[in-house]
Amino acid sequence: xxxxxxxxxxxxxxxxxxxxxxxxxxxxxxxxxxxxxxxxxxxxxxxxxxxxxxxxxxxxxxxxxxxxxxxxxxxxxxxxxxxxxxxxxxxxxxxxxxxxxxxxxxxxxxxxxxxxxxxxxxxxxxxxxxxxxxxxxxxxxxxxxxxxxxxxxxxxxxxxxxxxxxxxxxxxxxxxxxxxxxxxxxxxxxxxxxxxxxxxxxxxxxxxxxxxxxxxxxxxxxxxxxxxxxxxxxxxxxxxxxxxxxxxxxxxxxxxxxxxxxxxxxxxxxxxxxxxxxxxxxxxxxxxxxxxxxxxxxxxxxxxxxxxxxxxxxxxxxxxxxxxxxxxxxxxxxxxxxxxxxxxxxxxxxxxxxxxxxxxxxxxxxxxxxxxxxxxxxxxxxxxxxxxxxxxxxxxxxxxxxxxxxxxxxxxxxxxxxxxxxxxxxxxxxxxxxxxxxxxxxxxxxxxxxxxxxxxxxxxxxxxxxxxxxxxxxxxxxxxxxxxxxxxxxxxxxxxxxxxxxxxxxxxxxxxxxxxxxxxxxxxxxxxxxxxxxxxxxxxxxxxxxxxxxxxxxxxxxxxxxxxxx
Amino acid sequence: xxxxxxxxxxxxxxxxxxxxxxxxxxxxxxxxxxxxxxxxxxxxxxxxxxxxxxxxxxxxxxxxxxxxxxxxxxxxxxxxxxxxxxxxxxxxxxxxxxxxxxxxxxxxxxxxxxxxxxxxxxxxxxxxxxxxxxxxxxxxxxxxxxxxxxxxxxxxxxxxxxxxxxxxxxxxxxxxxxxxxxxxxxxxxxxxxxxxxxxxxxxxxxxxxxxxxxxxxxxxxxxxxxxxxxxxxxxxxxxxxxxxxxxxxxxxxxxxxxxxxxxxxxxxxxxxxxxxxxxxxxxxxxxxxxxxxxxxxxxxxxxxxxxxxxxxxxxxxxxxxxxxxxxxxxxxxxxxxxxxxxxxxxxxxxxxxxxxxxx
Numbered sequence: 001x002x003x004x005x006x007x008x009x010x011x012x013x014x015x016x017x018x019x020x021x022x023x024x025x026x027x028x029x030x031x032x033x034x035x036x037x038x039x040x041x042x043x044x045x046x047x048x049x050x051x052x053x054x055x056x057x058x059x060x061x062x063x064x065x066x067x068x069x070x071x072x073x074x075x076x077x078x079x080x081x082x083x084x085x086x087x088x089x090x091x092x093x094x095x096x097x098x099x100x101x102x103x104x105x106x107x108x109x110x111x112x113x114x115x116x117x118x119x120x121x122x123x124x125x126x127x128x129x130x131x132x133x134x135x136x137x138x139x140x141x142x143x144x145x146x147x148x149x150x151x152x153x154x155x156x157x158x159x160x161x162x163x164x165x166x167x168x169x170x171x172x173x174x175x176x177x178x179x180x181x182x183x184x185x186x187x188x189x190x191x192x193x194x195x196x197x198x199x200x201x202x203x204x205x206x207x208x209x210x211x212x213x214x215x216x217x218x219x220x221x222x223x224x225x226x227x228x229x230x231x232x233x234x235x236x237x238x239x240x241x242x243x244x245x246x247x248x249x250x251x252x253x254x255x256x257x258x259x260x261x262x263x264x265x266x267x268x269x270x271x272x273x274x275x276x277x278x279x280x281x282x283x284x285x286x287x288x289x290x291x292x293x294x295x296x297x298x299x300x301x302x303x304x305x306x307x308x309x310x311x312x313x314x315x316x317x318x319x320x321x322x323x324x325x326x327x328x329x330x331x332x333x334x335x336x337x338x339x340x341x342x343x344x345x346x347x348x349x350x351x352x353x354x355x356x357x358x359x360x361x362x363x364x365x366x367x368x369x370x371x372x373x374x375x376x377x378x379x380x381x382x383x384x385x386x387x388x389x390x391x392x393x394x395x396x397x398x399x400x401x402x403x404x405x406x407x408x409x410x411x412x413x414x415x416x417x418x419x420x421x422x423x424x425x426x427x428x429x430x431x432x433x434x435x436x437x438x439x440x441x442x443x444x445x446x447x448x449x450x451x452x453x454x455x456x457x458x459x460x461x462x463x464x465x466x467x468x469x470x471x472x473x474x475x476x477x478x479x480x481x482x483x484x485x486x487x488x489x490x491x492x493x494x495x496x497x498x499x500x501x502x503x504x505x506x507x508x509x510x511x512x513x514x515x516x517x518x519x520x521x522x523x524x525x526x527x528x529x530x531x532x533x534x535x536x537x538x539x540x541x542x543x544x545x546x547x548x549x550x551x552x553x554x555x556x557x558x559x560x561x562x563x564x565x566x
Numbered sequence: 567x568x569x570x571x572x573x574x575x576x577x578x579x580x581x582x583x584x585x586x587x588x589x590x591x592x593x594x595x596x597x598x599x600x601x602x603x604x605x606x607x608x609x610x611x612x613x614x615x616x617x618x619x620x621x622x623x624x625x626x627x628x629x630x631x632x633x634x635x636x637x638x639x640x641x642x643x644x645x646x647x648x649x650x651x652x653x654x655x656x657x658x659x660x661x662x663x664x665x666x667x668x669x670x671x672x673x674x675x676x677x678x679x680x681x682x683x684x685x686x687x688x689x690x691x692x693x694x695x696x697x698x699x700x701x702x703x704x705x706x707x708x709x710x711x712x713x714x715x716x717x718x719x720x721x722x723x724x725x726x727x728x729x730x731x732x733x734x735x736x737x738x739x740x741x742x743x744x745x746x747x748x749x750x751x752x753x754x755x756x757x758x759x760x761x762x763x764x765x766x767x768x769x770x771x772x773x774x775x776x777x778x779x780x781x782x783x784x785x786x787x788x789x790x791x792x793x794x795x796x797x798x799x800x801x802x803x804x805x806x807x808x809x810x811x812x813x814x815x816x817x818x819x820x821x822x823x824x825x826x827x828x829x830x831x832x833x834x835x836x837x838x839x840x841x842x843x844x845x846x847x848x849x850x851x852x853x854x855x856x857x858x859x860x861x862x863x864x865x866x867x868x869x870x871x872x873x874x875x876x877x878x879x880x881x882x883x884x885x886x887x888x889x890x891x892x893x894x895x896x897x898x899x900x901x902x903x904x905x906x907x908x909x910x911x912x913x914x915x916x917x918x919x920x921x922x923x924x925x
Binding site: 004453459461462466467470471 | 643650652670
């Protein structure tokens with residue numbers, strides 16, 4: 001890499017820095033600032049004191065912690081056996097488990113929550129059957145239980161996938177040398193396998209904690225308002241943008257996110273040795289004994305039934321004429337889809353437009369930041385990475401509150417429209433929140449590409465910009481596309497920032513529409529239909545991009561020599 | 567491809583540091599027009615850095631780099647016209663072989679017809695005429711290297727740089743490609759600089775070699791000069807195998823006598839070296855081993871020793887001898903039927919004064 005810092009590099013870095021500063025740093029600092037100042041601008045803790053004087057706030061505080069913690073616990077119980085089966089045993093369920101991994105990405109919990117109530121609620125299918133057969137019911141969906149249940153079965157794949165990767169990265173030689181030195185069975189697991197896989201577990205668990213803590217849609221759809229995220233939303237939308245309590249909640253949400261991330265970073269630190277060595281071959285895979293097989297498949301079937309419940313439920317709901325106080329819907333119809341296509345083609349279009357632009361911004365920024373970090377010596381390039389990644393710790397609700405406060409009264413250039421009532425702000429919010437994913441994807445793609453591939457282009461007469469266009473970007477295409485798809489998919493089903501930033505219904509995307517429909521009993525059918533459409537769009541997008549990436553990779557063939565470490 | 571205009575390359579007082587780490591220190595060397603020049607050194611010696619400075623991927627802290635007399639120190643890599651073949655070939659997997667080779671010509675905005683002719687000519691030159699439509703991933707390592715070579719010479723660069731060109735090939739192919747590279751360079755007549763850590767590679771095909779260590783050029787010379795007249799211990803050790811012995815040099819008129827506890831007294835013949843403590847270097851193949859009771863052959867100084875180890879290497883047997891409390895390595899040619907000396911056996915070692923080099 002050239003040691004020279006050039007003006008274009010600095011200009012691009014500055015532009016990115018400015019964007020992140022204006023739309024991430026300033027809004028978040030504004031939220032924190034407002035939480036700590038009194039009416040005259042002096043420092044005060046009085047807002048925090050009044051927060052804890054309101055019994056509803058105290059209750060919400062503990063409820064949020066309780067729900068997030070228990071969701072992690074239940075997600076762990078579901079995920080750990082599955083991860084262990086895939087990593088340690090030869091069996092066909094592995095592919096199935098991999099597939100489970102992307103389900104929460106394509107359907108967020110709030111979409112399926114209503115369907116879950118119809119299946120597991122007090123008068124849902126399961127309890128109706130239990131009551132008929134055994135004369136008792138289970139309070140699975142009552143209040144906070146419902147939130148925990150829905151969140152856990154949606155987000156356990158984050159733990160599962162991280163744990164599977166961590167287990168697969170353990171070199172078989174690590175295990176073999178332990179066996180060679182006399183450790184086996186549970187002792188081997190406890191002393192070698194478990195500690196080496198721990199960072200993966202913690203990373204997944206922290207992610208689940210943050211996701212649940214930030215989730216606004218699920219509690220609202222399930223009509224649970226005594227948690228922090230719903231309270232922040234309700235305070236700002238009902239009391240108003242001036243209400244300091246909303247900002248205090250925002251501060252708490254940021255702090256808990258940061259603590260979870262910090263904890264996982266702390267555990268991950270210095271754990272590089274867990275990754276595979278040269279000539280790695282993963283953990284040795286054993287055959288299942290018959291009893292292990294029964295247990296493994298039994299567990300998978302049970303988990304699968306739970307995981308698919310919201311998906312099947314939402315599908316049934318979208319097709320049901322009436323579904324209330326009955327095990328299954330009474331009669332099916334396509335009427336809801338017709339309603340959706342009549343009422344809200346605009347929402348579908350909006351989702352495609354907003355998420356397309358946001359994902360586009362993300363991969364452009366992601367590619368540029370990745371390039372600045374890995375291939376230049378521009379000062380402060382690592383801070384760009386840090387700030388962009390810090391967006392992970394910022395809940396959607398908090399970012400949205402920050403936008404509303406920071407940009408209030410500001411007008412769009414050349415128009416009389418307020419920035420805060422424009423859909424552009426929603427696009428910016430999406431792009432900021434999804435940037436960390438796109439950035440990781442771009443970084444990985446560029447890291448895999450040996451610098452000599454770019455130098456060769458320059459050596460043959462291509463200037464920097466030409467080398468980037470003709471060699472760097474095409475070779476990163478797989479990673480860029482993966483980043484685009486991830487950003488697009490997750491933005492398409494994001495609700496927290498959406499709920500707060502959508503001001504006019506004709507500007508609303510699908511996620512908002514789903515939520516709105518679900519508010520009334522009559523809207524459940526169309527809401528479910530819109531949900532199914534959203535999932536279908538995301539799923540088709542994922543499938544197509546996978547095909548595209550696979551084709552490109554096949555075209556390239558693997559090119560072993562270019563990846564040799566020099 | 568035509569024979570190209572031959573240009574000289576000059577490094578003048580080039581230094582480069584990364585923070586406190588000195589990578590190159592005051593390097594000055596001139597590569598003559600049309601020369602096949604090797605940069606030889608262990609890893610970390612700065613040889614690749616020198617190449618990257620010439621290609622423009624690095625800039626020196628101080629010093630000047632001239633190509634054909636023009637200062638190119640601050641010129642961008644893409645404006646230098648210096649072709650480089652990378653160690654890992656750096657072929658672009660998203661382009662076909664022909665697209666790879668055409669890249670530099672497209673960047674030079676040549677007419678399409680000319681690009682096609684030159685791509686075909688370059689591929690033919692490296693013997694890959696039929697491979698234009700393939701992807702790099704479908705080629706063997708040797709073929710990939712030829713593509714990389716074709717891609718570079720297609721632009722008819724002023725200077726050709728080869729970064730460890732043979733290191734990614736297996737042993738047999740390596741020797742073969744070595745000859746091919748040499749022939750290609752002679753055919754094109756292009757000033758060529760190549761980096762290697764393999765002294766055999768450097769000595770066998772280059773006109774001259776610069777040996778680097780610790781960011782400093784230790785010696786520049788023809789392969790034979792380096793081998794016969796190593797300038798210092800490092801060169802002596804690095805180029806070929808050698809025995810180094812400390813002792814004192816005494817002068818007897820124009821003649822020198824080397825006295826050491828290991829070899830005793832060895833008369834050396836004419837020398838200009840000053841008297842005093844000295845170090846001599848003796849190549850293993852110049853030593854002669856005989857049975858202790860054999861008569862002393864005239865013209866050699868003889869000393870008694872014991873065989874400590876022996877390695878059979880085919881053409882010769884390499885003996886490690888214990889002489890006094892020192893070790894000497896002696897290579898003896900091997901012929902069918904000869905058994906040589908077994909470990910533990912006492913031998914007599916003959917030193918030829920004409921083959922002793924005073925460092």
